[in-house]
Amino acid sequence: MTPVIEVIEASRWYxxxxxxxxxxxxxxxxxxxxxxxxxxxxxxxxxxxxxxIRPSTGQVRVLGEPIWDNPPLMARVGxxxxxxxxxxxxxxxxxxxxxxxxxxxxxxxxxxxxTRALExxxxxxxxxxxxxxYSKGMRQRIKVAQAIAHDPEVIFLDEPLxxxxxxxxxxxxxxxxxxxxxxxxxxxxxxxxxxxxxxxxRILMVNQGRxxxxxxxxxxxxxxxxxxxxxLIGCDQPRLLxxxxxxxxxxxxxxxxxxxxxxxxxxxxxxRFYSRLPEIAETHGIRVDRIFSxxxxxxxxxxxxVR
Amino acid sequence: xxxLALGPPSARMLAVIRxxxxxxxxxxxxxxxxxxxxxxxxxxxLFAVVRKVPTLHINATGFDVFSxxxxxxxxxxxxVVIALFYATALIHSEVEEKTITYLLLRPVPKxxxxxxxxxxxxxxxxxxxxxxxxLSFGVFELSDGAHGYAGHLRYLLWDLGVMALGVMAYGAVFxxxxxxxxxxxxxxxxxxxxxEWAITYVPGYFGKLTILHYLLSIFPHSTVQRGVQxxxxxxxxxxxxxxxxxxIATVFLGLAxxxxxxxxxxxxx
Numbered sequence: 001m002t003p004v005i006e007v008i009e010a011s012r013w014y015x016x017x018x019x020x021x022x023x024x025x026x027x028x029x030x031x032x033x034x035x036x037x038x039x040x041x042x043x044x045x046x047x048x049x050x051x052x053i054r055p056s057t058g059q060v061r062v063l064g065e066p067i068w069d070n071p072p073l074m075a076r077v078g079x080x081x082x083x084x085x086x087x088x089x090x091x092x093x094x095x096x097x098x099x100x101x102x103x104x105x106x107x108x109x110x111x112x113x114x115t116r117a118l119e120x121x122x123x124x125x126x127x128x129x130x131x132x133x134y135s136k137g138m139r140q141r142i143k144v145a146q147a148i149a150h151d152p153e154v155i156f157l158d159e160p161l162x163x164x165x166x167x168x169x170x171x172x173x174x175x176x177x178x179x180x181x182x183x184x185x186x187x188x189x190x191x192x193x194x195x196x197x198x199x200x201x202r203i204l205m206v207n208q209g210r211x212x213x214x215x216x217x218x219x220x221x222x223x224x225x226x227x228x229x230x231x232l233i234g235c236d237q238p239r240l241l242x243x244x245x246x247x248x249x250x251x252x253x254x255x256x257x258x259x260x261x262x263x264x265x266x267x268x269x270x271x272r273f274y275s276r277l278p279e280i281a282e283t284h285g286i287r288v289d290r291i292f293s294x295x296x297x298x299x300x301x302x303x304x305x306v307r
Numbered sequence: 308x309x310x311l312a313l314g315p316p317s318a319r320m321l322a323v324i325r326x327x328x329x330x331x332x333x334x335x336x337x338x339x340x341x342x343x344x345x346x347x348x349x350x351x352x353l354f355a356v357v358r359k360v361p362t363l364h365i366n367a368t369g370f371d372v373f374s375x376x377x378x379x380x381x382x383x384x385x386x387v388v389i390a391l392f393y394a395t396a397l398i399h400s401e402v403e404e405k406t407i408t409y410l411l412l413r414p415v416p417k418x419x420x421x422x423x424x425x426x427x428x429x430x431x432x433x434x435x436x437x438x439x440x441x442l443s444f445g446v447f448e449l450s451d452g453a454h455g456y457a458g459h460l461r462y463l464l465w466d467l468g469v470m471a472l473g474v475m476a477y478g479a480v481f482x483x484x485x486x487x488x489x490x491x492x493x494x495x496x497x498x499x500x501x502x503e504w505a506i507t508y509v510p511g512y513f514g515k516l517t518i519l520h521y522l523l524s525i526f527p528h529s530t531v532q533r534g535v536q537x538x539x540x541x542x543x544x545x546x547x548x549x550x551x552x553x554x555i556a557t558v559f560l561g562l563a564x565x566x567x568x569x570x571x572x573x574x575x576x
């Protein structure tokens with residue numbers, strides 16, 4: 001598959017600080033999740049592939065062309081920035097029309113494209129209100145609208161679900177999936193693994209300025225599952241549960257967690273452990289009120305991958 | 308998917324101008340400038356009323372007072388203040404407000420973007436200064452009974468020309484500072500107050516390093532500075548002054564465009 005976005009041995013420093021270090025990656029069309037904890041370098045990578053900054057070394061190409069200082073290419077690219085910044089005095093509709101005007105479209109075309117984008121993000125009703133009066137979720141949606149209003153081939157979304165309500169999140173996730181299915185190239189940056197999993201199986205993980213994993217999220221999950229998992233179980237009889245769990249060979253250690261009010265288990269086989277737990281609880285009359293996998297978060301994933 | 312056809316560069320620049328005008332109109336700065344510009348016409352009306360009071364023996368004509376306002380207020384204060392706060396903000400406010408990303412990720416070359424913003428600044432400055440000057444002139448002339456109106460019209464046209472050149476030259480310098488520096492207003496203020504005002508009145512050739520020197524060289528009204536220049540033989544002819552002002556505007560605008568083209572705006576999250 002021909003890559004739409006190519007980063008070739010690119011590094012970027014901010015003075016003494018490394019933003020990204022010798023990164024090479026090629027992204028095809030469809031949706032790619034760009035994952036990384038805060039400060040991992042994903043914002044730098046996103047700024048490079050959107051042409052906001054140029055690499056200190058290496059190359060960055062989008063749709064076969066260098067992206068830095070290439071204004072015509074910007075007509076084919078849409079970007080939803082993370083920062084909550086707007087021309088607050090404008091209405092949502094005027095904001096979109098104003099930015100569409102920068103593509104040189106006629107006023108009639110700007111109006112039509114803005115209306116269409118507002119419909120896509122379900123913002124028609126609030127379109128003629130000033131952005132200053134919008135909620136965080138509405139501001140997020142209008143940012144997404146300006147990124148897609150000119151019908152770009154490549155869409156970059158930086159933390160697009162931040163501040164959205166559950167309905168808005170679901171709607172936006174659905175939109176991203178549809179854009180990917182329609183053949184667009186969508187790169188979504190996030191620091192929340194399950195958000196990205198809902199959009200795409202293809203992910204790119206960044207940590208400390210490097211790509212630490214690339215590929216199918218399920219493969220990465222399998223990789224994670226090979227490492228010991230820590231699972232916290234809240235129950236009414238922690239001592240009994242701990243004793244019974246120790247009988248199983250896939251349980252590596254058990255620790256009482258006073259502050260969490262339960263038992264913390266380390267297991268090398270989380271899949272097998274999860275299937276056995278209900279049986280143990282039922283057999284011994286233990287009432288389990290919560291199960292929390294402490295490793296099911298992005299930082300833990302990175303800890304595993306860079307270990 | 309079908310790619311939408313891009314409009315011509317002129318249409319894209321016009322869109323930048325429209326967007327910038329909306330921003331400029333929404334700022335408190337514009338309101339303050341409008342109030343500052345309303346001051347001379349208001350004082351002109353006051354002058355017209357006061358000189359009719361028989362017990363007050365005012366010898367100065369309306370045109371004399373208008374000349375005084377042109378030198379002390381329009382040229383030395385309002386022109387510089389408008390240029391400083393508008394032109395430095397053209398790019399800098401977009402960076403401060405973090406809206407620059409929306410502009411840079413569009414098919415508008417950065418130099419065109421800056422040029423369109425500079426043109427908007429020229430329009431905004433003209434929209435504030437020209438009505439104020441015209442109105443002041445009209446009221447002061449009426450207070451004189453409009454006897455020398457036709458003869459003074461020549462001065463008015465020169466005044467408008469001087470202000471236009473001043474707006475262009477100062478604007479280019481300040482827009483350059485706005486693209487180059489993180490704190491352009493502070494440096495601009497230093498340039499406007501210390502450099503422009505102080506150096507202009509230093510006898511000798513130092514004055515030629517200021518924009519104000521060239522503006523005063525083509526200024527139609529008599530000024531203290533012109534007297535000092537003549538005394539020390541450091542005057543500049545009108546054609547030369549006009550050329551230098553146009554050159555300053557062109558060079559600094561070019562520098563601003565190139566600086567902006569090369570700049571990266573890495574916004575803090």
